Amino acid sequence: MNERDTETIRGLLRQEGYSFTDSPEDADLILYNTCCVRENPERKVYGQVGQLQELKAKKPGLIIGICGCMPQQEEELPVMLERLPHVDLFFGTHNIHRLPELLHRINATGERVVEILDDGGEPVEGLPALRDNDFKAFVTIMHGCNNFCSYCIVPYVRGRERSRTPEAILDEIRNLADAGVKEVTLLGQNVNSYGKDLQSDTDFADLLEMVNEVPGIQRIRFTTSHPKDISDKLIQQLGSLDKVCEHLHLPVQAGSNNVLRRMNRKYTREYYLEIVEKVRQAVPGISLTTDIMVGFPGESDADFADTLSLVEEVGFDSAFTFIYSLRKGTPATEMADQVPEEVKKERIYQLIDLQNKISLKRNQALVGSEVEVLVEGASKSDSHMLTGKTRTAKTVLFPGSQDLIGELVKVKIVEAQTWSLVGELI
Numbered sequence: 531m532n533e534r535d536t537e538t539i540r541g542l543l544r545q546e547g548y549s550f551t552d553s554p555e556d557a558d559l560i561l562y563n564t565c566c567v568r569e570n571p572e573r574k575v576y577g578q579v580g581q582l583q584e585l586k587a588k589k590p591g592l593i594i595g596i597c598g599c600m601p602q603q604e605e606e607l608p609v610m611l612e613r614l615p616h617v618d619l620f621f622g623t624h625n626i627h628r629l630p631e632l633l634h635r636i637n638a639t640g641e642r643v644v645e646i647l648d649d650g651g652e653p654v655e656g657l658p659a660l661r662d663n664d665f666k667a668f669v670t671i672m673h674g675c676n677n678f679c680s681y682c683i684v685p686y687v688r689g690r691e692r693s694r695t696p697e698a699i700l701d702e703i704r705n706l707a708d709a710g711v712k713e714v715t716l717l718g719q720n721v722n723s724y725g726k727d728l729q730s731d732t733d734f735a736d737l738l739e740m741v742n743e744v745p746g747i748q749r750i751r752f753t754t755s756h757p758k759d760i761s762d763k764l765i766q767q768l769g770s771l772d773k774v775c776e777h778l779h780l781p782v783q784a785g786s787n788n789v790l791r792r793m794n795r796k797y798t799r800e801y802y803l804e805i806v807e808k809v810r811q812a813v814p815g816i817s818l819t820t821d822i823m824v825g826f827p828g829e830s831d832a833d834f835a836d837t838l839s840l841v842e843e844v845g846f847d848s849a850f851t852f853i854y855s856l857r858k859g860t861p862a863t864e865m866a867d868q869v870p871e872e873v874k875k876e877r878i879y880q881l882i883d884l885q886n887k888i889s890l891k892r893n894q895a896l897v898g899s900e901v902e903v904l905v906e907g908a909s910k911s912d913s914h915m916l917t918g919k920t921r922t923a924k925t926v927l928f929p930g931s932q933d934l935i936g937e938l939v940k941v942k943i944v945e946a947q948t949w950s951l952v953g954e955l956i
């Protein structure tokens with residue numbers, strides 16, 4: 531979501547005549563797009579932006595800005611304003627389109643500008659975007675979230691669900707296809723509730739069907755799906771729409787019903803497993819990935835054992851694993867029985883270890899198979915090796931010429947590793 535926002539910010543800046551540099555010393559403007567979902571990245575912002583104080587002293591005309599969801603937190607903003615006195619600009623997730631005007635204001639007055647809006651209002655359409663490549667693109671289909679999982683800050687900083695209209699989404703995707711984009715990833719905090727806030731009765735499964743019709747688009751991905759809202763209709767569509775990739779990211783968060791209840795996830799372990807079963811029946815060979823958290827308040831050894839057993843039972847292809855971190859203003863922060871840091875660490879190591887073994891095993895099962903790969907670039911360590919993604923969202927490395935970047939090719943898998951596959955062009 532933040533990466534997609536960054537593309538809009540870059541698009542707006544390009545329209546304003548800015549060009550881009552990798553070196554802070556050369557920059558007239560340095561913008562940090564922050565995320566407040568977990569604590570660690572927030573700490574890094576204070577460290578990294580803090581270090582720019584010296585550069586700012588040497589180059590007084592330099593504008594430093596912080597945007598994203600971190601300044602969107604009511605309690606964090608005053609701390610940022612005080613601890614980062616050399617930052618000229620603060621804006622949030624709801625007023626990205628106002629960036630040119632905010633910059634003009636700083637240039638005109640030389641004063642610090644802080645503009646944070648509480649409410650997103652209607653989605654703003656027609657903003658430019660500057661993407662890193664021209665063959666795949668993120669497309670936001672909805673903003674915000676209504677779920678209020680008890681650990682999560684997102685609904686507070688990104689506001690309630692606001693779906694873009696199917697017309698606006700399809701227009702954007704048709705334009706992308708005309709520009710040569712082959713793969714789109716539809717973005718929302720919970721795409722399964724797409725359209726519930728619109729007048730039309732288009733739901734997410736219908737939207738997928740419409741996107742599937744767009745000529746030129748060859749792969750459709752989406753993230754994220756909340757298990758409680760995944761419908762049988764959607765599961766059927768996953769199996770029948772040819773461009774929809776065989777991959778489902780379905781965050782489970784925990785394997786214990788006690789924990790799931792206190793997380794306010796609104797499903798049980800049994801329900802989750804039932805969905806997995808249905809999805810695997812509808813789409814044989816689908817890869818399943820997930821988000822899992824350890825150390826949620828009150829998580830006992832037995833609860834954690836339930837997470838491990840669920841991970842084993844499902845056999846995820848891969849998982850994003852997180853240590854629970856307290857977020858101010860969320861209900862879980864107030865819960866008793868916060869889990870000690872060393873216990874959280876011990877648990878995450880165990881979880882990662884188990885998931886790595888499963889990932890490797892699932893990758894090994896692919897050795898000898900032939901897969902379609904969208905070539906994304908050259909390997910950083912060896913320019914003769916290309917890297918790309920299968921429809922099942924697995925990374926494949928294989929020897930080939932850089933002319934193939936952006937193309938769909940057929941590759942035979944010859945070796946499996948935990949995080950990637952090695953192949954040969956067919």
Ligand code: SAH
Nearest residue numbers: 681682719754781821822852853854855857
């Ligand atoms: N909307 C998505 C997730 C968005 S946040 C969904 O519901 O699945 C991405 C992931 O960050 C979450 O799935 C969760 O695993 C993790 N996360 C969110 N809040 C967190 C917190 N307070 N501490 C640790 N991890 C958190």
Ligand code: SF4
Nearest residue numbers: 675677678679682684
């Ligand atoms: Fe956060 Fe839950 Fe919404 Fe995902 S569904 S963004 S975890 S509140």
